[in-house]
Amino acid sequence: MIRAEDEILLRRYHEEGDLQAREQLIERYLPLVRLHARRYAYRGEQLEDLVQIGAIGLIKAIDRFDLERGVELTTYATPTIVGEIKRHFRDKGWAIRVPRPLQELNVQLTRVLDELTGRLGRSPTIAELAEAAGADEELVLEALESGYAYAPLSLSARNGDDEFELLESIGVEEHAYEVSEDRVVLAPGFEALDARERTILRLRFFEGLTQTQIAQRVGISQMHVSRLIRRSLETIRATIAGDAEARARR
Amino acid sequence: MTDEIRLVIPAEQDFHPVARLVLGGVASRLALSVELLEDLQVAVEALLALRNDEDDVTVSLRLEAHALHVSVGPFPAGATAELDAEETGLGLQRVLETVCDTFETDERDGGTWVDLTKLTVERAGAAG
Numbered sequence: 001m002i003r004a005e006d007e008i009l010l011r012r013y014h015e016e017g018d019l020q021a022r023e024q025l026i027e028r029y030l031p032l033v034r035l036h037a038r039r040y041a042y043r044g045e046q047l048e049d050l051v052q053i054g055a056i057g058l059i060k061a062i063d064r065f066d067l068e069r070g071v072e073l074t075t076y077a078t079p080t081i082v083g084e085i086k087r088h089f090r091d092k093g094w095a096i097r098v099p100r101p102l103q104e105l106n107v108q109l110t111r112v113l114d115e116l117t118g119r120l121g122r123s124p125t126i127a128e129l130a131e132a133a134g135a136d137e138e139l140v141l142e143a144l145e146s147g148y149a150y151a152p153l154s155l156s157a158r159n160g161d162d163e164f165e166l167l168e169s170i171g172v173e174e175h176a177y178e179v180s181e182d183r184v185v186l187a188p189g190f191e192a193l194d195a196r197e198r199t200i201l202r203l204r205f206f207e208g209l210t211q212t213q214i215a216q217r218v219g220i221s222q223m224h225v226s227r228l229i230r231r232s233l234e235t236i237r238a239t240i241a242g243d244a245e246a247r248a249r250r
Numbered sequence: 251m252t253d254e255i256r257l258v259i260p261a262e263q264d265f266h267p268v269a270r271l272v273l274g275g276v277a278s279r280l281a282l283s284v285e286l287l288e289d290l291q292v293a294v295e296a297l298l299a300l301r302n303d304e305d306d307v308t309v310s311l312r313l314e315a316h317a318l319h320v321s322v323g324p325f326p327a328g329a330t331a332e333l334d335a336e337e338t339g340l341g342l343q344r345v346l347e348t349v350c351d352t353f354e355t356d357e358r359d360g361g362t363w364v365d366l367t368k369l370t371v372e373r374a375g376a377a378g
Contacts, residue, residue, distance in 0.1 A: 126281075
């Protein structure tokens with residue numbers, strides 16, 4: 001449900017063109033932008049720069065908000081704010097922050113991890129991964145970690161076709177999934193996720209599938225599943241924190 | 251020789267990746283699988299997310315036969331309340347239930363600590 005104060009301001013802006021109401025909404029939700037910007041600031045970007053970029057997302061959300069949808073502004077704005085920050089990183093490219101050899105090793109590890117898992121019939125150890133990739137274990141750990149810095153760039157590429165294809169690949173919905181889907185949809189923070197992220201979290205945390213099983217089911221690499229899970233959990237936490245912060249301000 | 255590794259870092263979010271790297275180093279030496287390591291990282295990350303302040307947070311790892319015990323804390327009063335609440339969504343409780351074998355809270359050293367256990371020998375067909 002949209003908050004009464006927000007609804008008044010949004011109506012003043014959307015229906016009467018009151019730019020002051022728009023300004024008030026921006027100021028009101030800047031702490032939400034700051035909260036999300038902080039998550040990305042350690043990647044070599046100044047926090048204030050990211051707040052400015054995230055604020056563009058907030059303004060877009062305020063401008064596009066549909067009062068008839070009945071969702072809170074924080075819920076609607078979160079993906080737009082995060083999306084704007086991610087787009088900024090994508091435009092700049094990750095080469096700025098992650099050395100090329102680590103990028104290449106990360107790409108290699110994504111492939112090697114799936115190959116080894118298939119061959120061994122279990123998740124490999126770091127040593128096995130390192131040996132197969134011809135790299136030191138420490139370097140493998142560093143490359144895996146760097147992959148999470150890269151994740152917002154590579155995983156944020158969303159288009160309708162991609163989501164549709166992934167959902168299709170999951171196959172026919174079983175009854176048990178429908179039941180758990182209800183729980184998932186109602187879970188706090190889930191509104192901020194896209195269909196693919198919701199599906200993967202549901203399979204992992206409500207159906208108990210392993211990352212390997214999810215990767216096979218959804219048709220993406222295990223490393224991709226791992227990154228999606230961690231990013232999605234971060235998004236949920238940030239959304240819930242943003243909602244709590246907004247409630248506290250009221 | 252000690253069988254415990256104790257990492258004390260600022261609780262600020264910027265330092266959370268340090269804990270992930272330490273977990274990776276330990277997992278590598280214990281020949282744990284990548285999935286098992288990632289489960290531990292998800293659990294510790296979820297707990298560290300409860301803290302983003304200027305004080306220190308401790309992550310300690312203790313190895314026993316076939317199990318790795320991880321303690322994270324201290325947390326201020328009420329910070330881990332959702333672990334004891336009845337939960338239907340995807341909060342801390344469900345995350346820890348999924349990625350750890352056991353978890354419990356303990357009041358000590360002036361705060362709340364969350365103690366996790368992860369079996370280092372993966373059970374056939376186990377989800378975690």
